[in-house]
Amino acid sequence: MSATVREIGPREAREADALLVDVRSDEEWKVSHIPGALHVPMSQVEERLPELVPDRSRSIITYCAVGSRSYRILPTLDGLGYEDAISMTGGIVAWRELGFPIDSESRLDEDKRERYSRHLLIPEVGEDGQRRLLETSILLIGAGGLGSPSALYLAAAGVGRIGIVDDDVVDSSNLQRQVLHSTAGLGERKARSARRALTALNPDVEVVTYEERLTSQNVDRILTGGWDLIVDGADNFPTRYLLNDASVWHNIPVVHGSIFRFEGQVTVFKPHEGPCYRCLFPQPPPPELAPSCAEGGVLGVLPGVIGSLQANEALKLALGIGEPAIGRLLLFDALGAKLEEVRAKLEEVRVRRDPDCPVCGDNPTITEYIDYVDFCEGR
Amino acid sequence: MSTVRIPPTLRAETQGAASVEASGETVRDLLDDLTGRFPALRERIYPEGELARFVNVYVEGEDVRTREGLDTEVSDSSMVILLPAMAGGG
Numbered sequence: 001m002s003a004t005v006r007e008i009g010p011r012e013a014r015e016a017d018a019l020l021v022d023v024r025s026d027e028e029w030k031v032s033h034i035p036g037a038l039h040v041p042m043s044q045v046e047e048r049l050p051e052l053v054p055d056r057s058r059s060i061i062t063y064c065a066v067g068s069r070s071y072r073i074l075p076t077l078d079g080l081g082y083e084d085a086i087s088m089t090g091g092i093v094a095w096r097e098l099g100f101p102i103d104s105e106s107r108l109d110e111d112k113r114e115r116y117s118r119h120l121l122i123p124e125v126g127e128d129g130q131r132r133l134l135e136t137s138i139l140l141i142g143a144g145g146l147g148s149p150s151a152l153y154l155a156a157a158g159v160g161r162i163g164i165v166d167d168d169v170v171d172s173s174n175l176q177r178q179v180l181h182s183t184a185g186l187g188e189r190k191a192r193s194a195r196r197a198l199t200a201l202n203p204d205v206e207v208v209t210y211e212e213r214l215t216s217q218n219v220d221r222i223l224t225g226g227w228d229l230i231v232d233g234a235d236n237f238p239t240r241y242l243l244n245d246a247s248v249w250h251n252i253p254v255v256h257g258s259i260f261r262f263e264g265q266v267t268v269f270k271p272h273e274g275p276c277y278r279c280l281f282p283q284p285p286p287p288e289l290a291p292s293c294a295e296g297g298v299l300g301v302l303p304g305v306i307g308s309l310q311a312n313e314a315l316k317l318a319l320g321i322g323e324p325a326i327g328r329l330l331l332f333d334a335l336g337a338k339l340e341e342v343r344a345k346l347e348e349v350r351v352r353r354d355p356d357c358p359v360c361g362d363n364p365t366i367t368e369y370i371d372y373v374d375f376c377e378g379r
Numbered sequence: 380m381s382t383v384r385i386p387p388t389l390r391a392e393t394q395g396a397a398s399v400e401a402s403g404e405t406v407r408d409l410l411d412d413l414t415g416r417f418p419a420l421r422e423r424i425y426p427e428g429e430l431a432r433f434v435n436v437y438v439e440g441e442d443v444r445t446r447e448g449l450d451t452e453v454s455d456s457s458m459v460i461l462l463p464a465m466a467g468g469g
Contacts, residue, residue, distance in 0.1 A: 142468055142469065144468060144469035145467075145468060145469050146468045146469075147468075174469075178469075232468070233468040233469075234466070234468050235466065235467060235468045235469035236466050237464070237466045240464075240466060257468065258464070258465040258466060258467055258468055259465065259467045259468060260387050260388065260465045260467045261387050262387070263386070263387055263465070264465075265465060280435075280464075281433070281435070281463070281464035282432060282433075283432045283433040284433060284464055284466070285388065285433045285434070285463040285464060286433070289388050289389070289423065289433075289463065290388065290463075290464075290465075290466055291388065291467075292466065292467055292469065293467040293468075293469050294469065296387075296388075296467070298467060303468075331460075331462075335397075352442065352445050
């Protein structure tokens with residue numbers, strides 16, 4: 001029948017005594033499909049269809065999203081010896097528009113499928129990955145320069161629960177880079193300003209605020225809030241060493257980022273699978289060599305780059321895909337990134353777990369919280 | 380000559396230079412050469428010929444403390460990175 005018209009509309013397809021074969025991808029099938037249809041992704045038709053449908057005289061109607069793939073696959077069916085194969089015009093989109101029944105394995109409602117459609121299209125994320133993100137809880141230390149882009153991208157991505165630890169208030173000098181906050185929010189607690197911005201961006205996200213500074217007294221309470229991951233955007237050494245020790249003891253991975261002027265660093269500390277912050281930097285520099293951004297300045301876009309890299313690492317860890325920067329420290333120099341280059345100048349230095357590390361080593365000597373301010377001032 | 384990258388927090392000690400050429404066959408040679416020309420840097424990170432604990436030195440992306448320390452060999456094409464921790468995040 002190769003010379004005849006090879007398409008029929010959904011109405012006729014529904015009436016026909018034929019087997020519907022869905023040739024779309026696994027992800028598309030999961031989101032929605034026609035009840036009773038057989039699913040054989042286009043790339044597997046040649047290999048699997050003869051086994052699933054041995055009767056070559058059986059009438060087959062192929063369909064896809066809009067009718068192009070299902071048409072293109074017809075010669076393959078002819079080659080396999082099927083005598084009566086035809087494609088449904090308009091695909092499942094047209095079928096749905098006619099109000100015909102649809103089955104779905106999706107637990108995402110229509111709004112979420114639309115909102116996260118660009119994720120659902122990526123095989124490595126897809127519906128399963130998106131559901132995973134919606135069930136992930138990520139704690140952000142600091143809603144400042146680094147926390148701003150991380151929080152926005154994680155919320156946009158549909159991370160279901162985001163915690164914000166910050167006791168600071170929005171100051172006009174923050175707005176050159178802290179894109180979570182706005183002029184209207186001057187004087188407001190950053191945690192609240194962050195919650196407002198994130199909820200406005202994505203109402204799917206539950207935002208938990210901690211309007212306090214991370215200390216040895218509150219760190220256990222905060223870290224036991226059910227967090228899968230921590231994104232560290234703190235602005236001082238005592239908080240970073242405190243967070244390190246606590247995260248090792250609570251066994252929560254930390255996506256670390258730090259910035260100064262034009263340069264930034266990113267890495268992932270995954271307890272007992274890679275080094276911790278103390279393995280990498282057993283000691284902070286003396287205070288006179290450790291200026292904060294408030295003292296030394298920072299290019300406004302730099303936290304945008306580094307915070308986004310942190311969000312990227314967090315999403316990889318949450319989805320279980322790719323190669324998280326565990327044991328790898330990424331160094332970014334904004335001045336070295338030439339405009340004509342597509343790749344940013346990212347250099348890696350390798351970080352090894354230190355078996356003698358006082359916190360995550362084989363025989364730890366620090367097993368409870370210390371005075372982190374004294375430690376960082378070399379006392 | 381190897382190229383040594385100077386972190387932003389130590390550039391006051393190298394008159395603002397972000398990278399400096401230095402010669403030698405080992406990390407120790409490089410640091411001797413470099414800090415001989417920039418005595419303020421010596422005081423900060425290499426007092427009495429000992430590398431300060433807060434600064435990491437990477438040769439070809441590897442921390443020299445996981446290799447042969449100051450005896451780690453360098454070549455003319457080596458990229459050597461001096462790296463203390465940075466805390467900024469705000």
